[in-house]
Structure formats: structure tokens, C-alpha cells
Amino acid sequence: MxxxxxxxxxxxxxxxxxxxxxxxxxxxxxxxxxxxxxxxxxxxxxxxxxxxxxxxxxxxxxxxxxxxxxxxxxxxxxxxxxxxxxxxxxxxxxxxxxxxxxxxxxxxxxxxxxxxxxxxxxxxxxxxxxxxxxxxxxxxxxxxxxxxxxxxxxxxxxxxxxxxxxxxxxxxxxxxxxxxxxxxxxxxxxxxxxxxxxxxxxxxxxxxxxxxxxxxxxxxxxxxxxxxxxxTSIEPLSVLFSVQGVAVLLNLFGGTVVNAAYGIANQVCGQMNYFSSSLLSAINPQIIKSEGMNNRERTIRLSRFACKLSFFLLSFFAVPLIMEMPFVLSIWLKDVPEYTVLFCRLILLSFVVSQLAYGLQGGVLAVGRIKYYQIVTGMVKVMSLPAAYFFLKAGFPLFVAIIMFVASETLNYFVRLYFAKKELGLQVKNFLFGVTLRLMLSLTIIVLVLYFVKGQFFFGFHRLLIVSALSSVLWFLMFKFLILDKTEYAQIRKALLDFIIRIMDRVR
Structure with a gap:
């Protein structure tokens, strides 16, 4: 194969x-x-x-x-x-x-x-x-x-x-x-x-x-x-430290009810993040093998594609879920704690932002020089904790602690670009216009369309189905016509056709 x-x-x-x-x-x-x-x-x-x-x-x-x-x-x-x-x-x-x-x-x-x-x-x-x-x-x-x-x-x-x-x-x-x-x-x-x-x-x-x-x-x-x-243990350890640290801060400034909301939000959003990271494991071995074959051009190309794929796969489910979070939680839970909807939306947003350049991490890992990359990305994640404490101590609302997650992921986007340029030789300008701009433009168009359509229907299961179906169609259209370039689309189309033919031959 x-x-x-x-x-x-x-x-x-x-x-x-x-x-x-x-x-x-x-x-x-x-x-x-x-x-x-x-x-x-x-x-x-x-x-x-x-x-x-x-x-x-x-x-x-x-x-x-x-x-x-x-x-x-x-x-x-x-x-x-x-x-x-x-x-x-x-x-x-x-x-x-x-x-x-x-x-x-x-x-x-x-x-x-x-x-x-x-x-x-x-x-x-x-x-x-x-x-x-x-x-x-x-x-x-x-x-x-x-x-x-x-x-x-x-x-x-x-x-x-x-x-x-x-x-x-x-x-x-x-x-x-x-x-x-x-x-x-x-x-x-x-x-x-x-x-x-x-x-x-x-x-x-x-x-x-x-x-x-x-x-x-x-x-x-x-x-x-x-x-x-x-x-490589630095980043997951920093995530654990910041997530658990925010739980302690929310308990100090908001009490156990807020902790319940935060726990539920992490459960819901954790499944979404698991979904995206699991699917990336399908492409990461190819990125590393390309570097092992001394094919740096293919390593960069696959890393760019991994960014597009991971952002698309997560946003495909995250966007309609963010839109209809109140109804989804009302189905799953009998009593929805205060702040749960807002926490879920903000944590999902931080995951979406993280996917803009997360695929580049596979390329940096493939090269092997990861010491400073891990230290800097880990420090940025951990710094969200003292920042959250500062704002909460100053009297800001509780959700500012979750906003710090979004801010840290935004900053790490630029950190990943820097190290991808340094270690891989990534052309940053080309990445910004060829990947990031395409992804953000697709997201903006879909959110605006869904927000308009959402306002035309009453709260309930009927609106959830309409928003989810429309979002799916729009994401597939954007993935084909805007997110992928012509070469990527041709390769995916050929790979899918070959795969379907192989399956049909086996069935026969």
C-alpha cells in the first residue's frame, strides 16, 4: 500500500x-x-x-x-x-x-x-x-x-x-x-x-x-x-499542572459548584481533543519516516497538511457543539451547573486555536531537537496559571481563568511557528497564507452562516439537527475548495479512490 x-x-x-x-x-x-x-x-x-x-x-x-x-x-x-x-x-x-x-x-x-x-x-x-x-x-x-x-x-x-x-x-x-x-x-x-x-x-x-x-x-x-x-514529558506535565491548578483557583474564588462546572467542561472537551489527537496519529509516522529518509521537503509538506487535517477534524464537531452547547448539555445532564456552558465553549475554543499549528509539532519531533521547544511551549502553558490568579485576585469574573487557556494557545501558535522555521526550515509567510489564513477564513464564514441560521429557529432538537447538518456540509465544502490546495486535493482524491477500489476488490 x-x-x-x-x-x-x-x-x-x-x-x-x-x-x-x-x-x-x-x-x-x-x-x-x-x-x-x-x-x-x-x-x-x-x-x-x-x-x-x-x-x-x-x-x-x-x-x-x-x-x-x-x-x-x-x-x-x-x-x-x-x-x-x-x-x-x-x-x-x-x-x-x-x-x-x-x-x-x-x-x-x-x-x-x-x-x-x-x-x-x-x-x-x-x-x-x-x-x-x-x-x-x-x-x-x-x-x-x-x-x-x-x-x-x-x-x-x-x-x-x-x-x-x-x-x-x-x-x-x-x-x-x-x-x-x-x-x-x-x-x-x-x-x-x-x-x-x-x-x-x-x-x-x-x-x-x-x-x-x-x-x-x-x-x-x-x-x-x-x-x-x-x-517530551514537559508539555503533558505542564498541561496537567495548569488544568489542575485552574481547578484549585476556581475552588478558591468560586466554590465547589464552579468546580463541578469545570469538571463537566473538561469531560466534554476532553473527548473532542482525544478525537483530534487520535486521528493525527495516522499521519505522524509518515512525517517521522520522511525525516528518516532525509526528505525534509516531504516532512514539511506533511506537517502543513497535518495542521489542516487536525483543525478541520476538530472544528467539524466543535463549531456546531459550541453553537448548541446549552441544548446538548440539557440532554446529557439533568441539572446543568452555572458556568458549564461558558466553560465548555471557551475550552473548546482553546483546543481549536491549538490546532492551527499543532501539526508542526510532528515535524519538530521528527528532527529530534526538542529541548527548547518543549521548555518554551510548556512554560507558556504554565504561565496561564499565575495570569489567571492575578486577574481573579483583581476581581475579574471567573471565566477569565479559562480565557487564559485561549491566550496561552494563541501565544504557543507563534512559538510553534518559530521552532518550525528554526528546526525544519518552514517558510513562515507561506504557512500563514497557505494554511492559517485558509483555516481562519473557513471558520469565519461557517460561524457567520450558522449564527444567522441559528437565529431563524427556536431552541431545541430540531435546531440542533439543522445546525449540525449545515455545518457538516459547509465544512466539507470549505475543506475541498478553500482549505486544501490543488495538489493536496488531487492526492487525497486519488488515495481515497484507490482505497475504495481495494476494498471493493476484497469484497468481491
């Missing part, structure tokens, strides 16, 4: 996977909340949330391993590939064990600080140990998932996570009928699902990929990858 066909196929597969998993996840959450009850669900959310705060380590190590594996594939060096793969397995095992031990030790103090009924002590401890086991296996499996993605076998990862989401739904349904402690059963079954899916990744790699020998493990490579992982 040619590279353009592979990108089209992988994008389609990821699109289907995300739609299924997000839909199933939202429905499963409703069932689980209903069966566990508010108290047990709160306990599980707290424990899994605290343990999950270490997810930034997973992200950084995964990015590093994917980058090095994809780069070696581009170099067409089997020996170097086995060397990187072997080092990644060692890093995954060591980091997994280290995290498990650290979490278990800290958990002694963490669990004692929680407020829960004494009779639930054993259940709380059981769930905590289950989360520790799942954390170990998720880190242990990083090199296997990274190898699958680097080789662009996206359909395998999509299948694994789709089955995983369906199994979670089955667990939620089982909770309706089980006579045993539902919190413990949920924790145990959930960890079994995570362990099984991660073991399958290893099985797939051993069966269809690579089995490194002991000789392929190189300490220099391990040190190099560990250093790269350390730098």
Missing part, C-alpha cells in the same frame, strides 16, 4: 474507532454511575484519577519510542530498529516496575487521607491495587503499541481499543446483575480487560513484528531515548 493510501486508510480506521469508543464510553459511564452509586463512583474516580495523573509519563515515553522506531524505519536500518526496540522494552519494564512500587508506597499515605465509610476500606484498597496493576501493564506495553503505530498498523490498535471499549460496556451491564460488591467487581474486571489488551499487543508484535535478541540492546540508545522522553 502506498504512503498516501496508507494515510487515507489509517485516518478512516481511526475515525471509525474514535466514534465507536467515544459513544460506547459515554453510555458506559451512565450505566456505571447508576450501578455504583454516587459514593462508590466518586471513590473510583478519585483513585483512578490520582493514579492516572502519572499518564504524562506514558505519553512522553510513547512519543519517544514511536519517534525512534518510525525514524529507523525511514532509514531502512533493520539493525538500528532492533536496537531501538530492545531498548524500549527494557525502558518499559523498568519504568513500569518503578511506578508500581512508588504508587504502592505512596498509596499507604494517600488512602489514609481519603474520607470514606470504614466498612468500605477493603473495597477501596482492592480498587487501588487493581489500578496499580493496570498502570504497570500500560507502561510495560508502551514499546509494543509504539511499534504497531510506527509500522502504521493502525487498524490493529483501533481493533484493540474498540474491543476494549465494548468489554467495558459488557462490564457495566454485568454490574446490573452481579450480587457481589460492585465496586470491587468493577475494579477487578476492568484491570483484566487492560491486562488482556496489553498482552495482546505483545503477542501481535512477537508474531508479526520483531523479537530483539539480547545483543540488540544498546545502553547508549537507552540513554538517548530516556533523555528524549524526559524532554
Amino acid at each position: 502506498q504512503s498516501s493510501q496508507k494515510v487515507a486508510f489509517n485516518t478512516f480506521v481511526m475515525y471509525a474507532k474514535v466514534l465507536i469508543t467515544v459513544g460506547v464510553s459515554l453510555y458506559s459511564t451512565r450505566l456505571i454511575l447508576s450501578e455504583l452509586g454516587t459514593d462508590d463512583f466518586g471513590i473510583f474516580s478519585l483513585i483512578s484519577g490520582v493514579v492516572g495523573m502519572l499518564a504524562f509519563l506514558n505519553i512522553s515515553v510513547t512519543v519517544a519510542v514511536q519517534r525512534y522506531l518510525a525514524y529507523t524505519i525511514g532509514e531502512k536500518s533493520r539493525e538500528r530498529y532492533e536496537e531501538v526496540y530492545g531498548a524500549a522494552i527494557k525502558i518499559g519494564m523498568f519504568l513500569g516496575l518503578l511506578l508500581a512500587v512508588v504508587i504502592e508506597l505512596l498509596g499507604i499515605f494517600f488512602l489514609d487521607s481519603l474520607d470514606f465509610a470504614p466498612e468500605r476500606t477493603w473495597a477501596v484498597h482492592a480498587v487501588f491495587h487493581c489500578m496499580v496493576v493496570s498502570t504497570f501493564f500500560s507502561v510495560w506495553a508502551i514499546p509494543y503499541e509504539a511499534a504497531i503505530v510506527a509500522n502504521e498498523d493502525i487498524y490493529v490498535i483501533s481493533l484493540i481499543y474498540t474491543v476494549e471499549s465494548l468489554l467495558k460496556l459488557a462490564i457495566a451491564i454485568y454490574l446490573i446483575y452481579t450480587p457481589y460488591d460492585k465496586l470491587v467487581i468493577y475494579g477487578v474486571l476492568l484491570v483484566l480487560v487492560y491486562v488482556s489488551s496489553n498482552i495482546f499487543k505483545k503477542f501481535y508484535c512477537n508474531r508479526y513484528g520483531c523479537r530483539p535478541s539480547a545483543k540488540s540492546i544498546n545502553r547508549k540508545t537507552m540513554k538517548e531515548m530516556a533523555k528524549f522522553s524526559g524532554w
Whole structure:
């Protein structure tokens, strides 16, 4: 399969996977909340949330391993590939064990600080140990998932996570009928699902990929990858710090009701951001492989296209959702806390702004010189926190804290342009007129049209359908006639036609 066909196929597969998993996840959450009850669900959310705060380590190590594996594939060096793969397995095992031990030790103090009924002590401890086991296996499996993605076998990862989401739904349904402690059963079954899916990744790699020998493990490579992982951890850590920091500020200046609104907004918007970032994984391996082949022109071209694709995919859903947020939340929630609608809209806006140049990050990562890029982008994100505190202390309304997210993403747009020019040789003027202007013009036209149409109908499901349908049509038209240039459109059209022909041939 040619590279353009592979990108089209992988994008389609990821699109289907995300739609299924997000839909199933939202429905499963409703069932689980209903069966566990508010108290047990709160306990599980707290424990899994605290343990999950270490997810930034997973992200950084995964990015590093994917980058090095994809780069070696581009170099067409089997020996170097086995060397990187072997080092990644060692890093995954060591980091997994280290995290498990650290979490278990800290958990002694963490669990004692929680407020829960004494009779639930054993259940709380059981769930905590289950989360520790799942954390170990998720880190242990990083090199296997990274190898699958680097080789662009996206359909395998999509299948694994789709089955995983369906199994979670089955667990939620089982909770309706089980006579045993539902919190413990949920924790145990959930960890079994995570362990099984991660073991399958290893099985797939051993069966269809690579089995490194002991000789392929190189300490220099391990040190190099560990250093790269350390730098890539800065951005997700800064996001975690700023998001949780704003939650504390909102609690100090607004109370728990405002925290509820902020929590709901992060849940809704997190699914949208996950949608866009998941789809970008279909194109990032090609960007890195291009750099590995010393094809800088293709690296830049794919990075530019990634900006267009990620902005289009996120805005496709975000724009009508922003427009109809009050009605959407009224369907999902019985009581919508104050500020929830405004917080959702502003956080989604910050995500949309971030996509204007986010695709360039793949190019910078491909080059490998990421130290200062990560430091500066991370600092900009973190600076939104003291800025929010300053404005709130001065008496500004609470939503100014979320506006700081939008401001930081706007500033990071220019930071990404600077580093893309420095590391990749990106022509900034060409990018501004060829990418940013096209995207912003498309967004402006669609928002104005939808705002006018929205005013012609009454609040309700009928208006939601009309706005969503019209938005979809307008975005596809803009994507074809304004966002894409002639070369990009011709390549996508050819790739899609080739993909359809291949599917039809297989069906026959």
C-alpha cells in the first residue's frame, strides 16, 4: 500500500474507532454511575484519577519510542530498529516496575487521607491495587503499541481499543446483575480487560513484528531515548499542572459548584481533543519516516497538511457543539451547573486555536531537537496559571481563568511557528497564507452562516439537527475548495479512490 493510501486508510480506521469508543464510553459511564452509586463512583474516580495523573509519563515515553522506531524505519536500518526496540522494552519494564512500587508506597499515605465509610476500606484498597496493576501493564506495553503505530498498523490498535471499549460496556451491564460488591467487581474486571489488551499487543508484535535478541540492546540508545522522553514529558506535565491548578483557583474564588462546572467542561472537551489527537496519529509516522529518509521537503509538506487535517477534524464537531452547547448539555445532564456552558465553549475554543499549528509539532519531533521547544511551549502553558490568579485576585469574573487557556494557545501558535522555521526550515509567510489564513477564513464564514441560521429557529432538537447538518456540509465544502490546495486535493482524491477500489476488490 502506498504512503498516501496508507494515510487515507489509517485516518478512516481511526475515525471509525474514535466514534465507536467515544459513544460506547459515554453510555458506559451512565450505566456505571447508576450501578455504583454516587459514593462508590466518586471513590473510583478519585483513585483512578490520582493514579492516572502519572499518564504524562506514558505519553512522553510513547512519543519517544514511536519517534525512534518510525525514524529507523525511514532509514531502512533493520539493525538500528532492533536496537531501538530492545531498548524500549527494557525502558518499559523498568519504568513500569518503578511506578508500581512508588504508587504502592505512596498509596499507604494517600488512602489514609481519603474520607470514606470504614466498612468500605477493603473495597477501596482492592480498587487501588487493581489500578496499580493496570498502570504497570500500560507502561510495560508502551514499546509494543509504539511499534504497531510506527509500522502504521493502525487498524490493529483501533481493533484493540474498540474491543476494549465494548468489554467495558459488557462490564457495566454485568454490574446490573452481579450480587457481589460492585465496586470491587468493577475494579477487578476492568484491570483484566487492560491486562488482556496489553498482552495482546505483545503477542501481535512477537508474531508479526520483531523479537530483539539480547545483543540488540544498546545502553547508549537507552540513554538517548530516556533523555528524549524526559524532554517530551514537559508539555503533558505542564498541561496537567495548569488544568489542575485552574481547578484549585476556581475552588478558591468560586466554590465547589464552579468546580463541578469545570469538571463537566473538561469531560466534554476532553473527548473532542482525544478525537483530534487520535486521528493525527495516522499521519505522524509518515512525517517521522520522511525525516528518516532525509526528505525534509516531504516532512514539511506533511506537517502543513497535518495542521489542516487536525483543525478541520476538530472544528467539524466543535463549531456546531459550541453553537448548541446549552441544548446538548440539557440532554446529557439533568441539572446543568452555572458556568458549564461558558466553560465548555471557551475550552473548546482553546483546543481549536491549538490546532492551527499543532501539526508542526510532528515535524519538530521528527528532527529530534526538542529541548527548547518543549521548555518554551510548556512554560507558556504554565504561565496561564499565575495570569489567571492575578486577574481573579483583581476581581475579574471567573471565566477569565479559562480565557487564559485561549491566550496561552494563541501565544504557543507563534512559538510553534518559530521552532518550525528554526528546526525544519518552514517558510513562515507561506504557512500563514497557505494554511492559517485558509483555516481562519473557513471558520469565519461557517460561524457567520450558522449564527444567522441559528437565529431563524427556536431552541431545541430540531435546531440542533439543522445546525449540525449545515455545518457538516459547509465544512466539507470549505475543506475541498478553500482549505486544501490543488495538489493536496488531487492526492487525497486519488488515495481515497484507490482505497475504495481495494476494498471493493476484497469484497468481491
